Amino acid sequence: METKKLRFSEKMAYGLGDFPEVINSILAAFLTMFYTDNIGMAAGAVGTMFFISKLFDGITDILAGVLIDKTRTKWGKARPWLLWLAVPTGFAAALIFWIPQNASQTTQLIYAFLTFNLFSSVMFTITGIARSSLLALMTQDMKQRGAMAAFGMFFGLGGTILGMSATFPLIYRFGGDVKAWRIVFTIYGIVTTLGLLYAFCFSKEYVTSVEKSTTNEESKLGFAEEVKLFFTNKYLLIALVMTVLVNFVTQVNSAAQTYFYTYTMNDPMLTTSLNLVSVVPIIVSIVVFVGPCLAKFGKKKTMYIGILGQIIGFVVRGIAGTLQSVPLLIAGTIIGGIVTGLLAVPVSTLFADGIDYGEWKTNKRIEGMGAAITSFSQKISSGLALASVGWVLALTGFVANEVQNAATNNGIIALFGWVPAIVLVVIFLIIRFAYKYDEIAEQIVIDLDTRKKQ
Template sequence: MAKETGWVTRWPERISYGLSDAADNLVFQMMTTYLLFFYTDVYGLSASAVAILFVVARVADVAESFIIGVMIDHTHSKFGKSRPFFLWYAFPYVVFAVLTFITPNFSYSGKVAWAYFTYLGLGFLYTAVNLPITSILPTLSQNSRELTLLGVIRQFFGSSVQIIVAVFTLPLVALFGKGNQQTGFLGTIILFGVISLILILNTFIHVRERYANPTIAHQPLKTVLAMIRHNQPWIVISVSIFMYWLVTSIKNQTTIYYFKYVIGNENLVPLANSFTFTSLIGVLLIMRITETQSKKRTMMSGILTAFIGQAVIAAGVYLDNIPTLFGGIFINSIGNGIIIGLVSIMIADTIRYGVSMGVQAEGILASTDDFGVNFGLGIGGLITAGLFHVSGYVANHNQNAATITMIDVNYVWIPLVIYAGMYFVMRLYDEQRILDEIKG
C-alpha cells in the first residue's frame, strides 16, 4: 500500500503542469462555448445537422477516451507513459483546431462533410493531449496535499483561460474580422492555437513521471476491467464528471442565444462571462477547505453553491433583472470552481486506490475525465441543438415564442435539475475506502 511521502515537485514544474490545462482550454473553451453558434450563425449549418454531428462526435469520443487510455497504459518510453503524448500530439491538435474554424466555400453537403472531418479529428486529438494531464498527476508525487496543490494549480490556470476565452473571444472576432465573423473566428483560433502549442510543449519539457511500479504498470486489459468493477469511488466520480460537463455544455452553449434573442443584446455576453472569474475563488478555496473537510464534503459544498447560484440566475431571468442574473453567475461560478478543481484530484485518488488493488492503470482510469467531458458536451450539445430544432429556431431572425421558452428552459431549469442530481450522486462516494487503503 502506498505511503505518504514528502513534497517532490518544485514551482517551475508545478506551473508547467498547470499551464497544460490552460493550453488545452484555449481551444476547448472556444469549442464548447461558441462552436454551436459558429456552425449555425456563421458557417450556415442547420441546428438539426449540428445536433446529429454532435451525437456522432460524442459516440466517437466515448471510444477515443478509452483507446487513448489504453494507449497510455501500454506506452513504453524513456519519457514515461503519459508525458510523450504532449510531444506527439500537440502540433496535430492545433492544426485541427484551426481547420475546424475554416469556412470553405463548399456546397451545403460539402460544408457538412468538412465539419465532420475537422470536428471529429479535433475531438480525438483533444483527448490525446488532455487525458495525459489527469493520468500523469498521481505519478508526480505520493503526497496527498501536494497532489491537491497540483490539481488546484492546474484548474486555476485552466479556469483563468476559460474566463479569458469567454470574455475576449467575441471582441477578438470583431477585431480580426472587422465585420466578417468568418475571418474573425479564424484569426482568433489561430492566435489561441499558437499559444496552446507553446504551452503544451512547455509541459512536456518540464514535468517528470516519478512514481510507477513496473510490475503492475502494464496489466492486461482484462485485469484492469476487473479492478474497475470494484473501484466504487471511480464509478461515482465518473458519473459526477459527466453530469458536470452536461450542465456546463447546456449553459455555455445557450448563453449567447439567451442574450442575442431573449435580451436582444449579444454584446452583453462578454460582460456576463466576465463574472465567471469567481470560479478562480472556488478553485483557490479548495486548499483551505480541504484542510478541515474531506474532499467529498468539499465537492458537495461546491455543488450546493452552484445550485444556489443557478437559482439566483433563474430569479434574474424571470424578474428580467440583469444585475440579479449577473449575481447568480457570480455565485454559480464559485461552486463550479470547487467542483472542477477537485475532479482531477479525486480521480488521482481513485488511481492510487487501484494501485492498492495491484493495478496501476492511470491511463484507463483517467480516461473517465475526458469521457465525461466529451460525453457530457455531446449530450448537452444534442439537447440544445435538438430542442432548438424542435421549437423552430431560425438563425439570425426573431425567434418564435416556443424557441424563447426553450432557451429559458436550457439556460435555467435543466441546469437546476442536473445540479440537484449531482449532489445526490456524490453522496454515494466512498472516500473512506480510499483513505483506508492509500494510507494503510
C-alpha cells in the same frame, strides 16, 4: 519522492497542460453559433453531428488510454504525448474554421465532422488523457493533488472564461466575418501548442507502482483486463459518474450562453462582460477557498458547499432570463463563480484517488485506462450537452438572426439555468449516499507505501 512537495513550475505545468480543454470549451460555446449563423448550417443537423462525433470520440478515448498505459519511454508514459502532439493539436483547432463557405450542406457537414473529430477525437483525446494521467503519476499525496487540481482549474477555467470573453471582441476587431473567426482560432491554436510544450518540459512522473517496486518491471495489461479493473473499482465508477454530470452542467450552460445573451437578453456582448464578471469570483474560489475548505472539511463537505452555491447561482440566472434582468444575471454569475472551485477541484481529483484505491486492492495501476474511460464519459456528456442545444433550438422553432418566439426563449433559459440546477441536485444525492473515500484515503497511501518499502 512520491509524497515530495512539487515545485511551483511542476504545478504550473499541470495547469498549462489543460489548454486543449480550454479551446475545447471555447468551441463548445461558440462553434454551434459559427455553424448556424456564419456558415448557414441547420441547427438540428449540427446538433446531431456533434452527438455522433462524441460517440466516435468515446471510442478513441479507450484506444488512447490503452496506448498511454503501454507507452514506455525515458520521459514516462504520459508526458511524451504532450510533446509529440503539441503542434498537431494547435493546427487541428484552427483547421475547423476553414470550412468551405459556398459548398453544399452535405459537403459542409462532412468537413465539419472530419475536422471537428481530428481535434476532438484524436488530438484533444490523447493529450487530455495524458495530462489527466499526470495527476496520478506525479504524486500520491492528497494535498499535492488538490494543489495540482487547483492549478489546473485556475488555468483551465480561467483560460476558458478569458477566451470566451475575448472571442467576440476579437472577431469584431478583425472584421466580424468568417475570416475573423479563422484568425482568432489560429491564435488560440498557437497558445494551445505553447501550453502543451511547457507542460512537457516542466512536469515529471514520480509515482511508481507496487509491482514495479517489487519486480523492477511493470507488466503491460491487456485491454480486457484493464476494463475489468476499471469497472470493478467502485471509486473509479463514482469518479466517472461525477465527471459526466459535472461536465454536463458546465457544457450545457456554456453551449447555451451565446444564444441566451444574444436572443434572450438581446445583447451578444454580455458574453464578454458576464464572463469577465465571473473571473474574479472564480479566481477567489480557487485560490482562497479551495485549500482551506479541503483541509478543514474534506472533499465530501467541500463538494456540498460547492453544489449548494451553484444551485443558487443557476436558479438566480434562470429567474434573470425570465425577467430579462441584468442585475440578477450578474448576481447569479457571482454566486456561481465564488463556489465553482469548491465542486470542480475535488471532483477532478476523484479519478486519481480511484487509481490508488484500485492498486490498494489489486497491486495494478491503470492511469491511462482510468483517464480514458472517464474522458469517454465526459465527452459523451459534452456531446449530449451540445446536441441538446441544437435539438431544443430545432424543436422550438429557432430562426437564426431573428427575434425568437416564446418557446425558443423558454428553451434557451431552461438550458442556461434550470437544467444545470436539476442535475446538481442529482450530484448531491450521489455524493451523499455513495462517496466514502475520505474515511480510508490516508490508510490506503500508508499501506501502498509500506508494500513498496517491504
